Amino acid sequence: MMQTAVSRTLLSVWTPVFSSLAARTCSNCRAVPYGARGYSVIPPSTSSEEKAMLDRMLRVDHAGEYGANRIYAGQMAVLGRSQSAPLIQSMWDQEKYHLQKFNEILAENRVRPTLLLPLWNVAGFVLGASSALLGKEGAMACTVAVEESISEHYNSQIRALMEADPDRYKELLQIIKEFRDDEMEHHDTGLEHDAEKLPGYWLMKTVIQAGCKAAIYVSERI
Ligand SMILES: [Fe+2]
Numbered sequence: 001m002m003q004t005a006v007s008r009t010l011l012s013v014w015t016p017v018f019s020s021l022a023a024r025t026c027s028n029c030r031a032v033p034y035g036a037r038g039y040s041v042i043p044p045s046t047s048s049e050e051k052a053m054l055d056r057m058l059r060v061d062h063a064g065e066y067g068a069n070r071i072y073a074g075q076m077a078v079l080g081r082s083q084s085a086p087l088i089q090s091m092w093d094q095e096k097y098h099l100q101k102f103n104e105i106l107a108e109n110r111v112r113p114t115l116l117l118p119l120w121n122v123a124g125f126v127l128g129a130s131s132a133l134l135g136k137e138g139a140m141a142c143t144v145a146v147e148e149s150i151s152e153h154y155n156s157q158i159r160a161l162m163e164a165d166p167d168r169y170k171e172l173l174q175i176i177k178e179f180r181d182d183e184m185e186h187h188d189t190g191l192e193h194d195a196e197k198l199p200g201y202w203l204m205k206t207v208i209q210a211g212c213k214a215a216i217y218v219s220e221r222i
């Protein structure tokens with residue numbers, strides 16, 4: 001009851017945002033009947049349970065890539081003229097590609113994004129900018145924490161899809177594995193560029209990763 005009321009309130013508040021997002025992302029929408037083979041990445045659902053599982057996965061992945069983009073945007077807002085700018089920009093460029101891919105997949109499969117995108121918009125940027133205010137080491141520490149969380153999240157999805165049916169989810173697995181490898185590379189880049197030299201590195205990492213876990217949890221559900 002309470003959950004329904006909260007969902008309704010969120011919907012009414014953020015509908016204009018989603019309408020504009022949908023208008024942007026649905027340029028590739030196709031009229032695909034439910035259950036019909038319409039796109040090569042996601043197989044046609046054979047049950048409402050499978051559809052719900054895939055929707056949840058795609059929604060949270062899209063939210064993660066959206067948040068990652070906002071984090072790098074925040075870092076570039078602060079460090080855009082520093083020596084670290086090309087490095088941060090190159091990771092951001094990969095995140096842009098990840099997000100674009102999930103935008104396409106969501107639109108083509110008529111999966112709505114999480115209702116919390118406006119929150120991740122602000123929270124991601126603030127996290128990126130505030131970590132960058134601590135200097136290059138702060139930005140890299142944030143990158144290590146976030147990318148480790150996203151890699152682990154993708155790994156758990158890969159395990160779940162492999163256990164369910166590796167052939168059936170072959171194309172989706174391919175994309176998630178490719179993105180997981182990119183995230184691990186970002187994680188390693190952060191470590192190679194002095195993330196651990198930040199005073200309070202472990203505390204910061206723990207706090208950010210707790211935030212990532214909470215964000216993943218709610219983005220799967222709302
Ligand atoms: Fe990514």
Ligand SMILES: [Fe+2]
Binds near residue numbers: 068091183
């Ligand atoms: Fe990444």
